[in-house]
Amino acid sequence: MKFSRLFAPVFCVLAALPAVAHEFWISPEKYQVAPGAAIRAHFRNGESFKGNTLSFFDRSSARYEVVFSGNPEPVLARAGDSPLLLSTRQTATA
Numbered sequence: 001m002k003f004s005r006l007f008a009p010v011f012c013v014l015a016a017l018p019a020v021a022h023e024f025w026i027s028p029e030k031y032q033v034a035p036g037a038a039i040r041a042h043f044r045n046g047e048s049f050k051g052n053t054l055s056f057f058d059r060s061s062a063r064y065e066v067v068f069s070g071n072p073e074p075v076l077a078r079a080g081d082s083p084l085l086l087s088t089r090q091t092a093t094a
Contacts, residue, residue, distance in 0.1 A: 022045055022046060022047060022051070023045070023046060023047060023048075023049075023051070024043070024044070024045050025043075025044055025049075026041050026042070026043060026044075026084075026085070027041060027042050027043075027044045027049075027053075028040065028041045029041065029042070029083070038086055039085060039086070040083045040085065040086050041083055041084060041085040042054070042082060042083050042084060043055075043056065043084050053082060054082075054084075055079075055080045055081060055082045055084070056077045056078070056079065056080065056081040056082070056084040057079050057080070058077075058079060064077060066085065
């Protein structure tokens with residue numbers, strides 16, 4: 001009984017501390033590219049948009065696709081690819 005009376009307040013204080021975590025995002029090399037130019041992007045892990053570049057590994061991604069004109073298409077990537085996205089697909093304009 002003594003232990004639970006001591007443990008409960010300590011647990012409440014520890015649970016109220018801010019969580020510490022890293023962010024994970026896809027970072028393009030350029031935010032605007034010319035028509036027909038390559039789109040290149042990297043996985044990144046860090047904080048405040050500063051972090052390490054990560055290579056592609058299929059076990060780390062449940063689904064990996066790019067959407068052009070509302071149509072999802074799988075990205076063909078191999079383990080260790082960096083940049084993880086390199087696409088030069090042309091989109092039709094009508």
